[in-house]
Amino acid sequence: MLFQSMKSLIHLVTDAIQYFRVQNFQMAYDYTKQVINLMQQCLLLLEPETAASLLPVLEMVLGEMEEQDGIRLADVLEEGLLPELYQIQAEVFESSEGVLEDYWGKSRLVLKKRYPDLYRKILEYRDKIPDNYQLSWAKTGDLALDVATDSGVTRLNSMYNPWNEAVLFVQNLVGNKQDKEYIILGFGMGYHLEVMLKECPYEKIIVLENDLNQLAVALSYRDLSWVLEKEQVELVYCRKAEDYFRYLSEIKSGTKVGIWYPSVKTVLDSDLREALENYKLELSSVENIGSELEGNFLENIKREDTEVSVLRQEFYGKKVILAAGGPSLDEGIELLRNRNEDVRLICVGKVARKLLAAGIQPNYIVMTDGMAKTRWQISGIEECGIPLIYLSTAACGVVGAYKGKRYIAFQEGFPLAEESAAEKGYPLYQSGGSVATFALDMLLRFECSQVVCIGLDLGYPGERTHASGIGSKVADTSNMRKVEGITSKYVYTSKTLDIYRRWIEKRIAGVKETELLNASKGARIRGMKEIDIELLGE
Incomplete structure (x- = not known):
């Protein structure tokens, strides 16, 4: 047909262009040869006038093939050939009947054989797919799916070139192809899975999906039976969070996780959707600065700073105030200045300058951020004499600039830190993703008698994001979450801050050695006793 x-031709052209752009010229020229062969076949099927419009572009492609100029050939394919193919495909669509084909017969045979339980579930849904699932045609001749939910309409793939979108997703995921297993959250319309199999023909691919309607649509109207047949592919229906985290809780070396985010956005269970969005944020954070963290670690261990667990006896059985950077910190400044001398004060790096300017001398400053741009946090106080506790992956330039006594902590979940700690017999700490969560974990491990948190708002009880001088005004709450507040029914918070709140609640559950008090005024942290900020000085 x-x-x-024409759709296959557009896919091949897209592949060739992407290979040229990453300068994998062998693959690019191989795909271009396939493009030429299929173009010649299509020319025989097209109307003479339409075929004639393609001939000049074909001649340009052949000419650049002879010249072996990959950059110019890619430009010809992208700027000359693709637009012509889109136009012709639109004309073919208008003049054709029955272009929407039903592939359920092929899909069901494979499903019954490989996934009998999933087959029965999809069968229940296939004939009653709700109206909020709407198919449409992309410019390429591929199918696109829109899903309407309470939060709006989510498009599962591009209406322009879903194949190109899938190619870019896979390129970003597989990188230099060092991994042996991939876990993909989200089936979508399956384009990314087809590209995955093309790029990783031997690696294990596990696909986790929650939406049976989505699966029913994709497997009915796209020919994905060949994907399901592959022994290396494992399709898993995940009804609840536990089904996902059975695969995600402990990612072993050589396994890479990819998230087709539109599929996550359409999960109806709000708690499950939130958990998956949280996981996506954590995963993105690690991926975006992974190489920078490695560089920081390698530089930081060269300094041979004292490992932080030597401070345990200093904190054991003591009362400690943990000062974070939330808006409620402003109300506690005077009380911190007049605190009992026996109470230790730990502050996060972001508020160190603010406290010192107010005449408040913390006992320790804690920093964990791996980004060099956090240098401002210690600007002007490099020689203040207050000891610095830092995570092994903290920004090496910032750590090196600090002239006081320094203590290094090694964290769980970072392979280089785990290896180094095991070699030297050091304990590992949980970072929790933020400086405050790490500091709290450390104080719990030190078995302080009491930890009082101030500025740990984990939300926006007023109009500011942080305490005065270190934050900004909350501009827009439309994409924020509402969570239970301490001094109000609810407060707005970001997805990231909500991850930290949930992490803290999980971390402190069952803790008996340390009394945990919260003098902040933002999001409620279950497991912490809320106290009036006026009690802070006692």
Whole structure:
């Protein structure tokens, strides 16, 4: 069928362009040869006038092939050929009937054989797919799916070129192809899975999906039976969070996780959707600065700073105030200045300058951020004499600039830190993703008798994001979450701050050695006793 042949041709051109752009010229020229062969076949099926419009572009492609100029050839394919193919495909679509084909017969045979339980579940849904699932045609001749939810309409793939979108997703995921297993959250319309199999023909691919309607649509109207047949592919229906985290809780070396985010956005269970969004944020954070963290670690261990667990006896059985950077810190400044001398004060790096300017001398400053831009946090106080506790992956330039006594902590979940700690017999700490969560974990491990938190708002009880001088005004709450507040029914918070709140609640559950008090005024942290900020000085 001409419509399908044109769609395949557009896919091949897209692949060739992407290979040229990353300068994998061998693959690029191989795909260009396939493009030429299929173009010649399509020319025989097209109307003479339409075929004639393609001939000049074909001649340009052949000419650049002879010249072996990959950059110019890619430009010809992208700027000359693709627009022509889109136009022709639109004309073919308008003049054709029955372009929407039903592939359920092929899909069901594979499902019954490989996934009998999932087959029965999809079968229940297939004939009653709700109206909020709407198919449409992309410019390429591929299918796109829109899903309407309470929060709006989510498009599962591009209406322009879903194949190119899938290619870019896979390129970003597989990188230099060092991993042996991939876990993909989200089936979508399956384009990214087809590209995955093309790029990783031998690696294990586990696909986790929650939406049976989505699966029913994709497997009915796209020919994905060949994907399901592959022994290396494992399709898993995840009804609840535990089903996902059975695969995600402990990611072993050589396994890479990819998230097709539109599929996550359409999960109906709000708690499950939130958990998956939280996981996506954590995963993105690690991926975005992974190489920078490694560089920081390698530089930081060269300094041979004292490992932080030597401070345990200093904190054991003591009362400690943990000062974070939330808006409620402003109300506690005077009380911190007049605190009992026996009470230790730990502050996060972001508020160190603010406290010192107010005449408040913390006992320790804690820093964990791996980004060099956090240098401002210690600007002007490099020689203040207050000891610095830092995570092994903290920004090495910032750590090196600090002239006082320094203590290094090694964290769980970072392979280099785990290896180094095991070699030297050091304990590991949980970072929790933020400086405040790490500091709290450390104080719990030191078995302080009491930890009082101030500025640990984990939300926005007023109009500011942080305490005065270190934050900004909350501009827009439309994409924020509402959570239970301490001094109000609810407060707005970001997805990231909500991850930290949930992490803290999980971390402190069952803690008996340390009394945990919260003098902040933001989001309620279950497991912490809330106290009036006026009690802070006692």
